[in-house]
Every structure is written in structure tokens, then in C-alpha cells.
Amino acid sequence: MTRQHRxxxxxxxxxGAIIRRDLLLAWKRPGDVLNPLFxxxxxxxxxxxxxxxxxxxxxxxxxxxxxxxxxxxTLLSLNSLFSSDFEDGSLDQIIxxxxxxxxxxxxxxxxxxxxSGLPLVLVSPLIAMTYRMPGAVVGVMMLxxxxxxxxxxxxxxxxxALTVGLNRGNALLSLLILPLAMPxxxxxxxxxxxxxxxDAVAAGIYFLAAYCMLALTLAPFATAAAxxxxxx
Amino acid sequence: MEIFMMGxxxxxVWSSFGITALVLIICVLQARHRHRHVLSELKTRIKxxxxxx
Amino acid sequence: MWSFLHKMASPxxxxxxxxxxxxxxxxxxxxxxxxxxxxxxxxAPVDEEMxxxxxxxxxxxxxxxxxxxxxxxMAVAAGIGLIWRMxxAHAVAAGAAPLGAWFTLLALLTGSIWGRPMxxxxxxWGDPRLTSELLMLFLYFGxxxxxxxxxxxxxxxxxxxxxxxxxxxxxxxxxFSVEWWTSLHQGxxxxxxxxxxxxxxxxxxxxxxxxxxxxxxxALLLTRVRTEVLYRERRTKWVRDLVMPxxxxx
Numbered sequence: 001m002t003r004q005h006r007x008x009x010x011x012x013x014x015x016g017a018i019i020r021r022d023l024l025l026a027w028k029r030p031g032d033v034l035n036p037l038f039x040x041x042x043x044x045x046x047x048x049x050x051x052x053x054x055x056x057x058x059x060x061x062x063x064x065x066x067x068x069x070x071x072x073x074t075l076l077s078l079n080s081l082f083s084s085d086f087e088d089g090s091l092d093q094i095i096x097x098x099x100x101x102x103x104x105x106x107x108x109x110x111x112x113x114x115x116s117g118l119p120l121v122l123v124s125p126l127i128a129m130t131y132r133m134p135g136a137v138v139g140v141m142m143l144x145x146x147x148x149x150x151x152x153x154x155x156x157x158x159x160x161a162l163t164v165g166l167n168r169g170n171a172l173l174s175l176l177i178l179p180l181a182m183p184x185x186x187x188x189x190x191x192x193x194x195x196x197x198x199d200a201v202a203a204g205i206y207f208l209a210a211y212c213m214l215a216l217t218l219a220p221f222a223t224a225a226a227x228x229x230x231x232x
Numbered sequence: 233m234e235i236f237m238m239g240x241x242x243x244x245v246w247s248s249f250g251i252t253a254l255v256l257i258i259c260v261l262q263a264r265h266r267h268r269h270v271l272s273e274l275k276t277r278i279k280x281x282x283x284x285x
Numbered sequence: 286m287w288s289f290l291h292k293m294a295s296p297x298x299x300x301x302x303x304x305x306x307x308x309x310x311x312x313x314x315x316x317x318x319x320x321x322x323x324x325x326x327x328x329a330p331v332d333e334e335m336x337x338x339x340x341x342x343x344x345x346x347x348x349x350x351x352x353x354x355x356x357x358x359m360a361v362a363a364g365i366g367l368i369w370r371m372x373x374a375h376a377v378a379a380g381a382a383p384l385g386a387w388f389t390l391l392a393l394l395t396g397s398i399w400g401r402p403m404x405x406x407x408x409x410w411g412d413p414r415l416t417s418e419l420l421m422l423f424l425y426f427g428x429x430x431x432x433x434x435x436x437x438x439x440x441x442x443x444x445x446x447x448x449x450x451x452x453x454x455x456x457x458x459x460x461f462s463v464e465w466w467t468s469l470h471q472g473x474x475x476x477x478x479x480x481x482x483x484x485x486x487x488x489x490x491x492x493x494x495x496x497x498x499x500x501x502x503x504a505l506l507l508t509r510v511r512t513e514v515l516y517r518e519r520r521t522k523w524v525r526d527l528v529m530p531x532x533x534x535x
Contacts (some may be wrong), residue, residue: 129359158451162444175430179423180456196473212386214454222451229443243340244402248395249322252344255391256501259384260311263508270516274528277519282529 014099018107019114026115026159032080033115039217040073044127055132057215062131063141063192070120070145071152071185074210077116078156080163081108087205091164095231101224109157109219117149133196140195140205147208148188151152154212154219161226184211294373296514303507317497325490330486334346341399343491347498349418354386355420355457355502359428363446364523373510375419375442376517378449379432380509384502386425392407393418417455424452438517450489 026033047065051057052217085091121142128138159176163169180204236242318337325343332339349377359381396415397466409415428445435441483491518524 001526158447162431162448163434168434172427172430172434175423176427179420179427179452181421182416182423183458218451222447226444226447229447230441237337241336241340241402244338244398245326245340248341248344248398249326251394251398252348252391255387258507259387260473261384263505263512267512267515270512271528274515274524276518278525278529 009099011099013102014097015103015107015110017112018094018104022108022111032200033119036073036077036116037074037119037123040123041127041182042071043069043072044130048130058131059133059196062128062133063137064189065131065197066124066127066141066191067100067148067185067189069147070149071123071181073120074116074149074152074156075177075181077112078160078175078177079170081112081157083159086164086231090227091227091231095227101227102220104155105152105161105223105227106216106220108221109153111165113150113153118155120149121145124166137192137195140201141192143205144188144208145192146203147212148184151208151212151215152177152181154215154223157223158219158226161223161230163228164230184208187211294371296373296518297387299373300511300514300527307504307507307511310500310507313502314497314502314504316527317493317500319497321490321493321497325494329487329490330484335403337353337485338399341395343494345392345399346491347495348388348395351494351498351502352385352389352392352421353459354389354499355381355388356424356449356453358506359385359454360449361504363442363449366451367443367446372517375446375515376510376513377506378446379442379513380506382425382428382432384505384509386422386429388502389418389422391423392449393422402411413465417459417462419461420451421455424455428452464495 044065044091047061048058051061082091085094097104097223123136124142124145128141133141156173159173159180162176165200166172187207189206190232191208194204195201293302322342326340329340330372331337359378362374362377362381365371366378393415400409401407428448431448432441432445435444515527516523
């Protein structure tokens with residue numbers, strides 16, 4: 001007689017289940033992950049094409065361009081955060097599940113970061129190289145991008161939850177998130193510029209980390225509230 | 233006359249006050265227009281409903 | 286007093302009472318603005334740095350102050366509406382948004398006009414206060430856009446309330462930005478430790494202008510909320526009787 005290992009689902013099970021599910025779905029549709037990455041690379045290449053490829057300008061613009069491109073690519077990927085769940089009805093299931101909704105919302109944001117923010121951070125050194133960014137600065141850039149994209153996934157999930165199911169919700173999503181994203185962009189890009197100039201970056205990194213902590217603690221609740229409201 | 237010259241800043245000061253007056257007037261007109269619009273729209277709708285009965 | 290507030294929360298009472306209040310708010314506000322303008326433009330002393338150019342302060346500061354106050358009104362009203370489900374609170378939030386956007390735009394424009402001679406530039410992208418004020422304009426736009434995109438009024442109320450509350454984090458950032466980060470914009474003049482740092486003869490018309498703008502804003506807000514209430518209650522009997530009194534020929 002086999003001993004069946006049965007237990008009631010705990011808090012982390014729901015969290016883990018949501019992440020696993022989204023990762024599995026993304027595995028089956030790699031385009032969802034790759035498209036924003038290609039977009040990131042393309043946006044980063046627009047600037048030298050438009051503004052001219054002089055090395056001095058590249059070095060100057062590098063931090064800003066990488067950051068703007070990362071922000072835009074993230075906005076692109078946020079559009080579909082809840083849309084597929086909404087369309088096939090699983091969003092209702094998520095909302096109705098006995099697991100605490102903020103935790104599930106956190107799971108969705110975590111999965112989103114693993115599929116969009118993390119790849120951006122990993123690909124960014126390649127872009128940085130084309131902008132002649134020195135090695136030490138690349139490290140700061142990656143750290144700032146990591147912190148920034150985590151915040152963006154969290155804040156973006158609020159916007160995505162508010163606009164799920166609306167026509168032309170995509171443009172609206174960007175409009176809603178941009179004010180929240182601006183401080184991240186400002187501090188992220190500026191920190192990398194400071195690193196390039198050899199100045200201290202601690203303050204900027206601390207700000208990004210603090211913003212990230214704030215988003216981590218508050219955003220899941222706002223997202224949960226927004227999901228319930230959008231799906232009544 | 234000199235008192236209106238505002239040092240050499242008359243353009244700045246007067247244009248600021250001018251824009252302010254403009255914005256305040258626009259706000260008032262906009263609010264009142266919208267109110268009248270809603271009132272007339274409701275009148276039409278109620279008339280339509282009552283003539284159906 | 287509680288019964289007064291209780292009555293005010295009822296839409297028909299609010300509608301009637303506000304009609305009487307609005308003209309007084311306009312009159313008082315206008316009087317204060319005109320008086321403050323005259324004193325500020327012609328009687329306040331000349332500044333050492335900017336001679337008469339500083340007088341833009343008499344429209345810029347009230348506009349900026351109201352732009353933030355409007356957001357606070359909007360966010361608090363939205364929060365009350367969300368938590369206690371008061372319809373009137375949601376109407377207040379909806380009415381405050383376009384006004385807040387206008388005052389924010391006014392603050393940015395007058396600030397830019399002032400900045401040109403004072404700092405040499407129409408705009409400074411690196412400045413925290415300018416950026417966060419611009420950010421607030423975008424927050425207002427986002428709020429209004431979200432409301433417009435959702436057809437169902439109740440859903441629109443709740444969704445925009447969440448947005449307003451999330452964006453409220455920006456308010457302390459704007460106010461404290463000039464202390465936390467180096468900025469072209471001067472530090473806080475009125476609300477700082479040690480009391481106002483401005484000459485009393487210059488301060489006096491400024492306070493009057495702030496009062497005047499606030500009263501004027503109050504009148505505008507009441508007007509817009511009235512319109513909101515009228516529209517939201519369009520299917521009730523009291524609105525029907527108001528719009529088409531019994532006995533009106535069809």
C-alpha cells in the first residue's frame with residue numbers, strides 16, 4: 001500500500017504554481033519573450049542611426065539609450081501580462097482562487113520579470129558594448145537595470161490589471177505607467193552616467209533599491225484590487 | 233506708465249498674468265458649458281422617454 | 286454637524302445647496318484675486334535679484350499649490366469613495382481631475398516664463414521639481430484617460446480610484462524634491478522650518494492670492510461635481526423632476 005503524500009496547498013504553492021505556469025506558457029510561445037528583446041536591440045540601434053555614430057556621442061548617450069530602450073521593451077511586454085489569462089477565462093479562476101490574490105499577483109509580476117526583465121539585463125552588455133561602455137560601468141548598468149525592471153514589472157502589473165479587457169488598453173497602459181516609471185528611468189540612467197564619469201553610484205543604487213522595495217510591498221495589493229475591479 | 237513696465241520684465245510678468253486669467257476663464261466657461269450640455273441632453277432624453285409612453 | 290454632512294452626502298441635497306454656494310465662492314475668490322493682484326503688482330516691494338520680475342510668483346505659486354491640492358482632494362475623495370462606497374465622493378474625484386490638470390499646466394507655463402530670465406532656460410530636464418510637476422500632469426491625463434476608457438461608471442470610479450491612490454506617492458516627492466536633490470528651483474519658501482523665508486510685504490499679497498485661487502477652485506469644483514451628480518443620477522426621480530418639472534408641455 002503506497003503512502004500518499006497529501007497536503008493542503010500552502011501559500012507558496014500558489015505562488016510557485018503561477019510562476020511555473022507562466023514559464024511553461026512562455027516556453028511554448030517563445031515569441032512572447034523574444035519579441036521584446038528584439039525590440040530592445042532595435043530601439044538601441046535607432047539612436048546611432050539617427051544621431052550619428054561618433055564615439056564621443058555614443059559613450060555619452062549609452063546609458064540613457066539602454067535605459068529608454070529597456071523601458072520601452074518592458075512596456076511592450078507588459079501589454080500581454082493578463083491578456084491571455086483574460087481571454088481564456090483563467091483570470092477569473094485566479095481571482096476566485098482561495099489563495100490570497102496579492103500573492104498570486106506577485107507571482108505574475110515575478111514570472112513577468114523572469115521572462116522580460118531578466119533577459120533584458122542579460123542581453124544589455126551586448127548593447128552596452130556597441131556603445132563602447134567600459135566593463136566596470138556595464139556592471140553598474142546591469143545592477144541598475146535589474147532593480148529597475150523588477151520595479152517596472154511590479155508597477156506595470158498594476159497598470160495591466162487596470163486596463164485588462166479594454167479596447168486600446170495598450171496605449172492607455174503606457175500612459176498610466178509612464179509617470180510611475182519616470183523616476184526609475186531618471187535614476188537608473190543617471191547612475192550609469194555617473195559610473196561612466198567615475199563618480200559615486202551608491203546613492204542612485206540605493207534609490208533604485210528603495211523604489212523596488214516600495215513596489216514590492218505595495219504593488220501586489222494594488223494589482224489585486226485592480227484585478228477584482230476590472231473583472232467584476 | 234513706468235509702474236506698468238515691471239523693471240525690464242514686463243513681457244514676462246504680464247504674459248504670466250494674462251495666461252493665468254485666460255486659464256481661469258476657460259475653466260469657468262468649460263464647467264458651465266458642460267453643465268448646460270448635460271442638462272439639455274437629459275431634457276431631450278426624458279422627452280423621448282415620455283413620448284414613448 | 287454630522288447631520289449636515291450626512292445630508293450633504295445625499296445627491297439632491299448637495300445639488301441644491303451647492304447651487305447657492307457657488308456664486309459666493311466665485312465672488313469671494315474673484316475679490317481676493319483682484320485685490321491680491323493689485324497689491325502684488327503695484328504695492329509689494331521690489332526684489333533685490335529680480336526687481337519686478339519676481340511678481341510672477343503671485344500667479345505661479347497659487348497655481349502650483351492648487352495643482353497639488355487638487356490631486357490630494359482627488360485622491361482622498363477617490364479613497365473615501367472606494368472604501369466607504371460614497372457616490373458623491375467619486376463624483377468629487379471626477380470633478381477635481383480636469384481642474385487639477387489645468388492648474389498644473391498653468392504652474393508649468395508660468396514657471397517656465399519665470400525661469401527664462403531667472404535661470405536662463407525655458408525648461409530644465411534635470412530638475413526634480415519641474416520633472417515631478419510634469420509627472421503630475423501625466424498622472425492627471427492618465428486618470429482622465431482611464432475614466433474615459435471604461436464605460437461602466439462604477440467600474441470607472443473604482444479603477445481610477447486605485448490609480449489616483451497609487452499616484453499619490455508623487456505629492457510628497459514634488460514638495461520635498463527641492464530639499465532632497467539639488468535643483469535650480471528655489472527651496473520651499475512658505476512651509477519650511479523657521480517660518481516663511483519671504484519678506485512680509487511680499488508674503489501678504491501672496492497669501493491673499495493663494496486664498497483667492499483656492500476659493501475660485503472651490504467654485505469650479507462645486508460646479509463640476511454638480512454636473513457629475515446630475516449625470517450620474519439621471520435616472521432618478523429627483524433629476525427628472527428637476528429637468529422637466531411636472532406640468533411642462535412635452
